[in-house]
Amino acid sequence: MTTRFSFALHATDGAARTGVISTPRGEIRTPAFMPVGTAATVKAMLPESVRATGADILLGNTYHLMLRPTAERIARLGGLHRFMNWDRPILTDSGGFQVMSLAELRKLTEEGVTFRSHIDGARHELSPERSMEIQRLLGSDIVMAFDECPALPAERGRIEESMRLSMRWAQRSRDAFGDRPGHALFGIQQGGLEQDLRAESAEALRGIGFDGYAIGGLAVGEGQAAMFGCLDYAPGQLPQDKPRYLMGVGKPDDIVGAVKRGVDMMDCVLPSRSGRTGQAWTRRGQVNLKNARHADDPRPLDEACSCPACRGYSRAYLHHVFRAGEMISGMLLTWHNLHYYQDLMAGMREAIAGGRFEAWEAGFHAARAEGDIPAV
Numbered sequence: 001m002t003t004r005f006s007f008a009l010h011a012t013d014g015a016a017r018t019g020v021i022s023t024p025r026g027e028i029r030t031p032a033f034m035p036v037g038t039a040a041t042v043k044a045m046l047p048e049s050v051r052a053t054g055a056d057i058l059l060g061n062t063y064h065l066m067l068r069p070t071a072e073r074i075a076r077l078g079g080l081h082r083f084m085n086w087d088r089p090i091l092t093d094s095g096g097f098q099v100m101s102l103a104e105l106r107k108l109t110e111e112g113v114t115f116r117s118h119i120d121g122a123r124h125e126l127s128p129e130r131s132m133e134i135q136r137l138l139g140s141d142i143v144m145a146f147d148e149c150p151a152l153p154a155e156r157g158r159i160e161e162s163m164r165l166s167m168r169w170a171q172r173s174r175d176a177f178g179d180r181p182g183h184a185l186f187g188i189q190q191g192g193l194e195q196d197l198r199a200e201s202a203e204a205l206r207g208i209g210f211d212g213y214a215i216g217g218l219a220v221g222e223g224q225a226a227m228f229g230c231l232d233y234a235p236g237q238l239p240q241d242k243p244r245y246l247m248g249v250g251k252p253d254d255i256v257g258a259v260k261r262g263v264d265m266m267d268c269v270l271p272s273r274s275g276r277t278g279q280a281w282t283r284r285g286q287v288n289l290k291n292a293r294h295a296d297d298p299r300p301l302d303e304a305c306s307c308p309a310c311r312g313y314s315r316a317y318l319h320h321v322f323r324a325g326e327m328i329s330g331m332l333l334t335w336h337n338l339h340y341y342q343d344l345m346a347g348m349r350e351a352i353a354g355g356r357f358e359a360w361e362a363g364f365h366a367a368r369a370e371g372d373i374p375a376v
Helices: 047-052 062-067 071-076 080-084 096-101 128-138 156-177 195-208 224-231 252-260 270-276 308-312 315-323 327-353 357-370
Strands: 006-013 016-023 026-030 032-035 058-061 090-093 104-108 113-116 123-126 142-144 184-189 212-215 244-246 265-268 279-282 285-288
Touching: 006 327, 016 327, 026 032, 026 327, 032 058, 032 327, 058 062, 062 071, 062 090, 062 096, 062 123, 062 128, 071 128, 080 090, 090 096, 090 128, 096 113, 123 128, 128 142, 128 156, 156 184, 156 195, 184 195, 224 252, 252 327, 252 357, 270 279, 270 327, 279 327, 308 327, 315 327, 327 357
Parallel strands: 032 265, 058 090, 090 142, 142 184, 184 212, 212 244, 244 265
Antiparallel strands: 006 016, 016 026, 104 113, 113 123, 279 285
C-alpha cells in the first residue's frame, strides 16, 4: 500500500477523466462521489453499509465536529477514522461554508471569522490556522484550505474581495498545514461566475501549490445553467495532473454534467437527505414514495438495482414504512440512493475508460426522459 498521496490519470474522453487517487488508507476511483458524514456518521447508515454501496471515501464536516464533540475529544479517542469506525479515506471541509450558512452573529475580518454556534450560542473563532489544526486533530486524509464563500447572486466587487481574501487564507492554510506525508491539502478556487476572477484565483493557487484543487462557490443559488457555464472553463484553469473537486454537488444530472466538463470528485447531502424524506433517485429520475399510487405496487423500486431495498422490498412496503414513520424507511431509501449514486459513478468510469462517454450520457438522459413507469 502507498505511503503517500498521488493521482494517476488513466483515461480521458473529451473533457471527462477517469483515474485513481492513491492514499495510505486506500485508493479512490475517479470520478468519485463522496457520501457526507456531517457529524461523523452518514445518517441512517452503518459504515460497512456505506462501503458496500461502493464508496471509497467519506466527507466529514469541520464546523459541526469542532462544535460537537470537538476535535480535541476525537483526537483523544484515536482520531476520526477510529471514532466513526471507517478505515478508508476521509476528506474534511474547512468549515468556511457552514460558518457562512449556519453560524449566528458572524463577523469577518482578515484574521478569520468570529461567530456564535447555531447549537448553543457559544462564541468561536475560526481562522486558516485553526481550521488546519482541527483537521489535523481529526486525522483527515484530505484537508481543505480555509476559504470564504459568498452566496450567489452577489455584486462583482463583493466576489472579487472575497476571492482575494480566500487566496490570502489559502497561503496561510498552506503554511499552517506544513509537511504531512500521506496527507493532502486541497486549495479552493473562488471567483463566482466571473471567468477572469476564476483565472486569477487559479493562478494564485498554482503559485502556492496544492495536492488537489477544488472548485468552490458554486451550487450556492446560481442555477444549473450558470453552474455549467462556469464549469465549461473552470476545471481547465486548474492543473491537469491534480484531482479536481466540485464542492456540494449534487443531483444526478448535475454530477453527469460536471464529469462531462472535467470534474473528478463531488459530494452532496442529497442522497441521504432524500432517503429520509421518502425520495428515491433511480435511473428514470426521482420517485416519491409518499405518493398513494405506490400503496399497492408489488414491484421493486428499480428492477435493475441490486441494493437491499430493491432486492428484498416492494414499493408498497417502502410506501407503508415511510407513512408509518418507521426508521427502516430512511435506512432502506438512503442505502438505495447511495447505491444508485455509486452505480452512476461506476458507469461513468467504465464509459470514459472505453471512450463511450457520449453514448453513455445519451442513454442516461433518455432513461430520465422516459420517467418512472406506473404499475399497470
